[in-house]
Amino acid sequence: MNRILTPQEMEEQNGNLIDEIIRLSDFSFERLPMLDILGERLAENISIAVPDLTRVICETSLVQLDYVTVAQAVEALPAPAILATCTGEPFDGDILIAMDSTLLMTSLELMLGGEVKELPKRDSADFTTIERGFSRRLARLILDEFQRSLSVVVDSDMECVDIESDPDAVNFAQPASLCVRMKISALMMGHAGALEVLVPYDALEPIRPKLGKIHFGERSNGNDKWHDQLSIQIERAQLGMEAVFAEVTLPIDKILNWKRGETFDLFVEEDQEATIVCAGVPMFRAALGKKNNGNVAIQITEELETKGEFENGRNDH
Template sequence: MLDIIGERLVENLSVSLPDLTRAICESSLMSLDYVPMGQIIETLPSPVLLAVSTGVPFEGEILLVIDRTLLLTATELMLGGSAKQLKEDETGEFTAIELGFGERVAAAILAELQRALSVVGSAELLLDRVETDPDSAGIVKNASLCARMKFSVAMAGHVGILEVVIPYDALEPIRPALSKIYFGNRGEDQRTWHDLISGQIERAHMDLEVVLAEEAIPIQKIMSWQPGDTIDFGIEEGEQATLVGADEPMFKVSLGKRNNGFVAVQITEKISKKEELEEDGSDN
């Protein structure tokens, strides 16, 4: 189940981080392992942003580890930059501004983790504090075993690392649900996927075509056409036409002109799929 939660978090981040940074984000789950807290602290990069969270259903704190590349890339993009001048090999401490934006990034990630956890039950996570010193962010004893999900997050040509660390003791309230096999359902849990797909659709682009007229012409006549020949379809201003998207008729439109002289169309009627099927049935 933690694998499923991790994959859902990947999908959520690919939508929420672009909303925050105005840049395309590609994330992936690199690994899910179980290691002592002490080993996690020993392998932390420097500098690093450590966000400590509390909330239900966990009994205890959970930790977000955001590396320098991910934090500075997100900060630069949120400030309106392009992150092209980011030097990934620097080791200076974070500024107060960077820490402030780091809190926003951590809060956004926690919100998406909360949504991903809905597959096993309701959750409510709150950002408690942000640290840069690993010793100050120790949420359990070094010997305590933790589940660690490591993610790769790519934005603006840079690849950062995000880790979600959940101690075993904190997982106790939802451990029975984690041991179950998830086949999916049509309940409220699917609302997350509905929202994700809706967000992607809103960002998509579609090419539209206005079909002014259709006429069957003998192939012999077409073969005799030469440059300069005129083909009269008898179309006048105010004539009805069809607006087509993805090879599907979508609207009936009326032709006209704007004040600037440009040709324009006014939507007069929506073409439903049901109407098309009825028309096809009547022809048969």
């Protein structure tokens, strides 16, 4: 049920709306639809990339994407936080990546192999040399994923040039300039951290026309994080294989009457070759032998046609 606003509340809301209209009227800009898509892609890419460092699941989401002044964005940054200034193509200026202490300390503990149970409350913006070193590594990862997200529009080549913890020491754009602010939430081991990416609107000038239209499925460098991740996991996967020397069919009543010490004939000769079976699919013929250390080994002698049929079916799907 909707609550009825008091006259004072209605006046305050109208005043806030008028102030916002006046603030935006001071800037001449157009919303760039591709930035919303890039923000979603960035959050998704970070959720895939961060586990490579922390070895735990990272749940991320784009909380907000808006256009504010640089002064307002810097003033609203989480504190304490690590601020990474980044520069490079295709931007005409610097961008800022801000990570709050929760995200940084959670990632640091996990990267060092620890278990994050409870993070101490930090009131100071003074970070140790080790913490700043790990923050640079995390900022580099986030920048890489930002470039990967941007690749749907244009190629990029950027680097982190400075790491600060004091917002007053950061000077990446004029305070009165407009900037795009991407707010991303990252949840790891029950700890919710905050991440912000600030891109001055003027820095977007070289690629503004491309950001003004929607790009569907285009990639400038053919890079696909999901493809890379899946390839890595497939290479790490283990697959069991069986060497089958004989298969014998026997009546069930005879099998049920077996007792300890009984034997049955496999009808296998000394030079009998084995069949290498993988996931129920015959793959190779192999001969039995021994290595110099005495261990039993098999040598592949023939590739079966079923292996080729299996590969064709795999490629088709």
